[in-house]
Amino acid sequence: MSKTLLLINGPNLNLLGTREPEIYGNTTLADVEDAAQKQTDDLGIKLHTFQSNHEGAIIDRIHEARGNCQFIIINPGGLTHTSVALRDALLGVEIPFLELHVSNVHAREPWRHHSYLSDKAVGVICGLGVFGYTAAIDFVAHKLGASKSAKP
């Protein structure tokens, strides 16, 4: 069975690497996606990446993944703290997902401590910087039984 992973980045993550670098670092989203591509190629996992600043576009992309994707890694950006609709979309397609944040949201403003997704996520990675994406993909590979010797 082919293993497909969808990596979603939400609002403002297109600015990664230039936006508030003291919080989010200097690595760009293109760098993150390139590294993710290499990592998943090595593991024999098919990767799709998607970034949007629009809640509805993200929800549409999640719906498209129904039935053809085994796992989602999502950095929902600010939608983490606001979006019932994003939660409903992820639950609606029944695809297991990891929630990921570059920064440690629990060490920031109190309103960032609440997530509409965390209680439904398989797990949450936050505060590891962009290394969180690498760690998340490693976890997904473990979950899907993918290994370094695997060929796509």
Ligand SMILES: O=C1C[C@@](O)(C(=O)O)C[C@@H](O)[C@@H]1O
């Ligand atoms: O846009 C973001 C990025 C973020 O998800 C992170 O990656 O640390 C944390 C969110 O609170 C924030 O709104």
